[in-house]
Amino acid sequence: MKNFKSKYIPALAIMSSLILAGCDSDNDKDEEVIAPEVVTPVNVSYEVTITNLTNAQPLSPVAVILHDTGSLWTIGESASTALETMAEGGDNSELLALEIVNASVSGSAPLGSGATETLTVTIEEQTDSMLSLATMLVNTNDGFTGLSNIDLSGLSVGDTWSTYTSVYDAGTEGNSEAQGTIPGPADGGTGFEAERDDVDFVGMHSGVVSMDDGLATSVLTQAHKFDNPATYVVITRME
Template identity: 55%
Template sequence: MTITTRFNSTRIKLTLLASATLMLAACSDNDNTPPPEMPEPPAVVTKNFEVTITNLTANQPLSPVATLQHNDDVQLWMAGEMASVALEKLAEGGDTSDLSELQGVTGTVSGSGAVGPGATDTISMEIPEARVANLAVITMLVNTNDAFTGVQGIDLTDLAIDESMSYRTMAYDAGTEANSEAKGTMPGPADGGEGFNASREGDVDRVHIHPGVISMDDGLMDSVLSASHRFDNPVAMITITRTK
């Protein structure tokens, strides 16, 4: 009887061991099952543009040009309305950093440097198709107190490859600083003075067409400008081309 009991006990142990082995094998097979393949995300489609700006003035360098992609409801300036602080910084000092941070501005690309009289600068942009909307181009006339030029609300959505749009732009006065032309009040090479000044001491605190500079040669004795710094409209030519 004792021998039979041991034999049965051994068979039971072998049976349990075999069952456990089968269960482990089954678990191992489940762990090795490859995960389902995920579909690849669609490729991002982009549109490429070139913005070319030509300085048409005799002696008014332009600050590094900023191109700003923006939504339909964005308006960087409006004639007859008070300039924002962001626009004031651009018009007085050529600083576009605050403009690029405005709500509704979705992207900014700046030029390589100042654009001298008669010179041209070209800015290349690659924009995801889903974000292509409107474009603004803006720059300061640096031998002035607060003059700027540019264009805004350019609709890029339907511009075909190799198609271009051109604009001849006028000079605007931001109305944020008096056009004194006095020493120390202009950031350009004719003076090397200050740029943005938070105090608003303009003749009128609203954006309007710039009346032009007067200069010392015209009888404004405190001016550091000469007749060469005078300008007529248009002051710049801007061309936008879709390249891809």
């Protein structure tokens, strides 16, 4: 038995060393670090072209917003303070700051009658966005036009979608057309007023009456009347 042990123990030691070495080799393979693939963010951009179709209703700076939840307004429901501020005074800053906004762009100046403006809004890696657009008809008390919750998911690069927009009434300020109540060039009056004195829900605008129609207290004339549509909008996916 002594000879047996002395003969085979060295061999067993060598085999054990080889087995352990093999285990270490496998562990080295398992612990090999693979560098993650670097993915370059993809921008999704939309070009939005707005044409003012009215006769004498300049539009406040246009707000274009991309979002995936919520809406800027709903027919039959009370306007948000952000929408009221825009619809009464043309200030779109509160709309652009809403929590639902993922990306936005604003026109730099009012858009005159017959004029066209193109804005580009870009968002990173999100093709399921909705687009909303809002702008005030500034020779009104609280009239506005725009688009709400337009689904862009079906647009591929180069695709174009177009539509006409109607005029809405924010329902936050009575349509008195009285001097001092309209912020546009027809009057140069007050814009946003926190107190609401109308129906307090968004609806379709019935139009203006004007002094030429017999409303002696109105500062508006026939030139400021409008019919739907108010604007023509073309949306093109650029990238």
